[in-house]
Amino acid sequence: DAMVIQNPRYQVTQFGKPVTLSCSQTLNHNVMYWYQQKSSQAPKLLFHYYDKDFNNEADTPDNFQSRRPNTSFCFLDIRSPGLGDAAMYLCATSRPTGQGRSKLFFGSGTQLSVL
Amino acid sequence: AQTVTQSQPEMSVQEAETVTLSCTYDTSENNYYLFWYKQPPSRQMILVIRQEAYKQQNATENRFSVNFQKAAKSFSLKISDSQLGDTAMYFCAFMPYSGAGSYQLTFGKGTKLSVIP
Numbered sequence: 001d002a003m004v005i006q007n008p009r010y011q012v013t014q015f016g017k018p019v020t021l022s023c024s025q026t027l028n029h030n031v032m033y034w035y036q037q038k039s040s041q042a043p044k045l046l047f048h049y050y051d052k053d054f055n056n057e058a059d060t061p062d063n064f065q066s067r068r069p070n071t072s073f074c075f076l077d078i079r080s081p082g083l084g085d086a087a088m089y090l091c092a093t094s095r096p097t098g099q100g101r102s103k104l105f106f107g108s109g110t111q112l113s114v115l
Numbered sequence: 116a117q118t119v120t121q122s123q124p125e126m127s128v129q130e131a132e133t134v135t136l137s138c139t140y141d142t143s144e145n146n147y148y149l150f151w152y153k154q155p156p157s158r159q160m161i162l163v164i165r166q167e168a169y170k171q172q173n174a175t176e177n178r179f180s181v182n183f184q185k186a187a188k189s190f191s192l193k194i195s196d197s198q199l200g201d202t203a204m205y206f207c208a209f210m211p212y213s214g215a216g217s218y219q220l221t222f223g224k225g226t227k228l229s230v231i232p
Binding site for chain 2 (some may be wrong): 041043048050057090092094102103
């Protein structure tokens with residue numbers, strides 16, 4: 001089945017040690033998103049890609065970067081993780097326009113712990 | 116900026132009964148989408164139902180239906196014949212139809228629903 005896959009399911013890193021989370025999709029969607037969801041909170045959009053066009057949310061910290069080498073893959077890089085970055089990171093995809101834009105397909109998330 | 120408010124942090128319902136989850140929102144947009152997402156313990160976000168603001172007819176998906184009141188900016192979710200598998204966190208969400216922010220889902224804080232056998 002076509003889907004959005006996030007690896008790993010759980011990631012542990014050390015304070016200040018760079019970490020990369022990955023997301024892949026078989027849906028061939030143009031748009032890919034990264035959301036951060038802290039414990040007992042609503043998901044919050046960090047940034048999204050429309051094809052190669054990167055769109056950063058105004059309040060996303062500089063510590064968070066992203067790469068999209070091709071249509072299928074997107075990476076979230078946290079350059080110097082702090083304790084406050086411990087969260088579930090959700091990747092999602094959608095078509096770019098029309099009603100397809102409003103239908104997001106989410107991956108199962110990566111739970112990041114920072115020690 | 117849009118805001119989404121879910122005033123019920125937790126709710127419970129007996130299996131096979133009906134429950135309604137509340138959501139209000141604030142926006143200056145005229146055209147937009149509203150959603151209910153379900154997040155079970157597995158944490159994968161699953162779309163339950165979607166409503167387009169320009170449609171007056173309330174959306175339905177099997178046991179799930181909404182009561183969309185555009186003037187009141189209210190968007191409640193009714194779950195009929197509740198099943199154990201409905202136990203999850205439910206998020207109400209908003210997306211503008213176009214313009215700035217049209218790729219951003221704004222979520223409420225969620226309502227934790229427990230279905231009791």
